[in-house]
Amino acid sequence: MKKAFLGCVFVVAVLLSSCGDNEYNECVFQPEIDNPVDIKIERLESKLLNIDNRDSLRAFLIANPIITTYFLNKGTYPNDSLMLDGLMSKFSNPHIDTLEMEIDRVFGDLSELNAELNTAYSHLKHYYPDVTIPKVKTVATGFDFDLYVSDTLVVIGLDYYLGEGAKFRPIGMYNYILKRYAPEYIVPSIMLLNGISPNYNATNVKDKTILSDMMAYGKAFYFTKRMIPCVPDSTIIWYTREEIEGSRANVDIIWTHFVENELLFETNHMVKKKYIEDRPKTFEIGEKAPGRLGQWLGWQIVNKYMEEHPDTDFQDMMMIEDPQLIFKNSKFKPDKGGLF
Numbered sequence: 001m002k003k004a005f006l007g008c009v010f011v012v013a014v015l016l017s018s019c020g021d022n023e024y025n026e027c028v029f030q031p032e033i034d035n036p037v038d039i040k041i042e043r044l045e046s047k048l049l050n051i052d053n054r055d056s057l058r059a060f061l062i063a064n065p066i067i068t069t070y071f072l073n074k075g076t077y078p079n080d081s082l083m084l085d086g087l088m089s090k091f092s093n094p095h096i097d098t099l100e101m102e103i104d105r106v107f108g109d110l111s112e113l114n115a116e117l118n119t120a121y122s123h124l125k126h127y128y129p130d131v132t133i134p135k136v137k138t139v140a141t142g143f144d145f146d147l148y149v150s151d152t153l154v155v156i157g158l159d160y161y162l163g164e165g166a167k168f169r170p171i172g173m174y175n176y177i178l179k180r181y182a183p184e185y186i187v188p189s190i191m192l193l194n195g196i197s198p199n200y201n202a203t204n205v206k207d208k209t210i211l212s213d214m215m216a217y218g219k220a221f222y223f224t225k226r227m228i229p230c231v232p233d234s235t236i237i238w239y240t241r242e243e244i245e246g247s248r249a250n251v252d253i254i255w256t257h258f259v260e261n262e263l264l265f266e267t268n269h270m271v272k273k274k275y276i277e278d279r280p281k282t283f284e285i286g287e288k289a290p291g292r293l294g295q296w297l298g299w300q301i302v303n304k305y306m307e308e309h310p311d312t313d314f315q316d317m318m319m320i321e322d323p324q325l326i327f328k329n330s331k332f333k334p335d336k337g338g339l340f
């Protein structure tokens with residue numbers, strides 16, 4: 001009965017928050033960027049999709065080892081000769097030009113994506129002046145791999161991110177995961193992968209508690225929001241508008257569930273999966289509660305910590321290894337029916 005009740009409350013709160021006049025402020029502090037970066041995207045999708053001979057393909061593979069390994073699945077072929085045969089057959093498919101046209105339709109000249117990347121990496125350079133801005137390449141391989149991010153190179157599989165309504169979509173995915181493969185999620189995903197990296201986010205790998213995972217993800221989302229200050233929270237965490245508003249309106253219910261069930265210091269992997277890993281819903285809290293609520297709740301705790309410590313640079317917060325230090329000093333205790 002309690003589970004059903006929570007589901008009903010979540011639905012009502014979503015409806016109320018959607019109709020309210022108090023719009024949640026999606027923008028955070030935007031620093032003045034003195035030296036914006038100027039990323040030049042190297043487009044390789046057309047070059048690869050239109051390769052028509054083995055010598056050109058071999059040269060492409062040698063010149064682009066990351067794409068060869070990750071996006072073209074080199075490890076699945078017994079030898080290079082069979083790989084060349086397989087790829088030549090794939091890229092000679094008569095439908096491959098339709099995929100290329102879809103990419104052009106959705107992304108055009110990549111000016112919008114380029115601007116978003118420049119915004120994000122300009123903020124990264126502002127907060128971390130010594131960082132090296134990576135090279136950025138785009139590619140299309142027929143849905144073999146989506147995104148590669150390192151300190152020196154970013155490769156984006158544009159075919160993965162064509163979005164709803166495209167003629168071609170990645171196969172074998174649940175809809176709640178597939179929805180995040182749209183153009184607006186590319187840059188947030190890149191920044192989130194940076195934000196979860198130990199280069200920026202210190203964690204205690206020996207701590208296996210849910211709280212530790214919550215703080216790691218919470219810091220990563222906080223980091224991402226600072227890199228793209230006015231991108232909606234829902235886009236950053238892959239929630240719908242209704243899910244993010246419902247979570248905000250029901251934060252007291254979510255928090256009570258975590259406290260009453262003593263989840264913060266739980267280490268059981270099967271329990272952790274229910275609150276941290278991908279699921280369509282967190283049914284233990286409510287029928288309409290989105291998945292990964294542990295991640296979202298961790299983000300709110302980190303937000304509260306920074307609110308309580310306005311003189312703390314967020315870069316210093318990111319390097320706090322002890323999740324309990326952030327949690328205890330956040331004084332997190334949400335009000336009924338809303339955040340703080």
